[in-house]
Amino acid sequence: MLVLGIESSCDETGVALVESNGSATPLLRAHALHSQIAMHQAYGGVVPELASRDHIRRVLPLAQTVFAEAGRQLAEVDVVAYTRGPGLAGAxxxxxxxxxxxxxxxGKPVLGVHHLEGHLLSPFLSVDPPEFPFVALLVSGGHTQLMRVDGVGHYEILGETIDDAAGEAFDKSAKLMGLPYPGGPWLARLAEQGDAAAFRLPRPLLHSGDLDFSFAGLKTAVMTQAKKLGDQLEARKADLAASTQAAIVEVLLKKSMAALETTGMKRLVVAGGVGANHDLRRQLDAACARRGVRVHYPELHLCTDNGAMIAMAAAMRLQAGVAEASPRYAFDVKPRWPLDALQAAA
Structure with a gap:
């Protein structure tokens, strides 16, 4: 079964081909991705109308690239999958x-895929794919969740953010420091030059006794500290970046270890754009090694939004029998679509 996947939920256009044969993990045959970062940089954030128009320009040329790279023909596709939500409605x-x-x-069926399930299953695209069951840390610009994953379509949310996601905390803090868009990667690079202990920033909900997250208060603390520094901000920016990253990473780390302890599981999967953060990976690797836990990540180039994760999620859902592609071509999208709603449907 050859699945064509299309991702267009925000500011990246992704197309991929994944092939499923029997019960084995589906294989990525080719993928192509276009990022709109340069286009949105002038505005300091994603402009939805511009994002939608750029997707229109990019999706078919990217599809041609993918078919050429895979050496396959459009007529060979068995299922066409696409991101149904959540995301920007127009995109x-x-x-x-x-x-x-x-x-x-x-004359082939189509399947709408949940964007977060795509991220959740993206580590199956790696050279070291996980096995079920596992605890998943889904950490991105719009979502921060801990989940128990017993199989495809069998998800239990253990904890989630009650306000800003971790990726938002990175991006908004970076903007407060005057770093370019998108701020998260810039902040992470700058943090490598700073002292993580220079400023004692809050770790919201670190000792809450549950697995929920909150990062809005951290952003406010960064803003307050930046104002206090005033003219000294430029000279201390690396220290503030390092201290901000340390606060975010500590919360993600401690909550993930608590989720593993609560569930008794020995396998952790980390997915989403923030999963590419080197300091987070380093600390998770060390903490999991001490506890005898296996930790899995997507390949670095597949941490952000991409078509490969959409094609993979579709192939795995079809293979597991928890979804059925439809020959009906009327469609809708779900800009807001909680992952637990998908679980109920499954």
Missing amino acids: LLVGAGVACALGAAL
């Missing part, structure tokens, strides 16, 4: 419209 409509048009033209 989602582009991917959904293209996918359903291709499906109708080919």
Whole structure:
């Protein structure tokens, strides 16, 4: 079964081909990705209308690139998958419209995929794929969640953010320091030059006794500290970046270890854009090694939004029998779509 996946939920256009054979883990045959970072940089954030228009320009050329790289033909596709939500409504409509048009033209079924499930299953694209069951830390610009994952479509949310996600804390803190968009990667690079103990910033909900997260208070503390520094901010920016990253990473680390202890599991999966953070990986690797826990990540180039994770999620859902591709080509999108709603549907 050859699955074509299309991702267009925000500011990256992704297309990929994944092939499923029997019960083995599906294989990535080719993928291509275009990031809109340069286009949105002038505005300091994603402009939804511009994002949607750029998806229209990029998706078909990217598809041509993928088919050429894989040495396959459009007519060989068995299922066309696309991101149905969550995300920007206009951006989602582009991917959904293209996918359903291709499906109708080919006479092949289509399948709408949950964006977060794509991230959750993306480590199965790596050279060291995990095995079920596991605890998952899903950590990105819009979401921070801990989940128990017993199989495809069998997810239990253990804890989640009650306000800003970890990725938002990185990006918003970076903006307060005057770093370019998107701020998270810039802050992480700058933090390598700073002293993580220079400023004692809060670790919200670190000792709450549950597995929920909160990062809005940290952002406020960074803003307060930046104002206190005043003219000295430029000279102390690396220290403030390092202290901010240390606070975020400590919370993610401690909550993840608590989730492993609560569930008794010995396998951790980390997915989402913040999962590419080197300090987070280093500390998680060390903590898991001490506890005899295996930890899995997506390949670095597959941490951000991409078509490969959408094609993989579709292939795994179909293979597990928890979803059925549809020959109906009328479509809708779900800009807001909680992952536990998907669990209920499964």
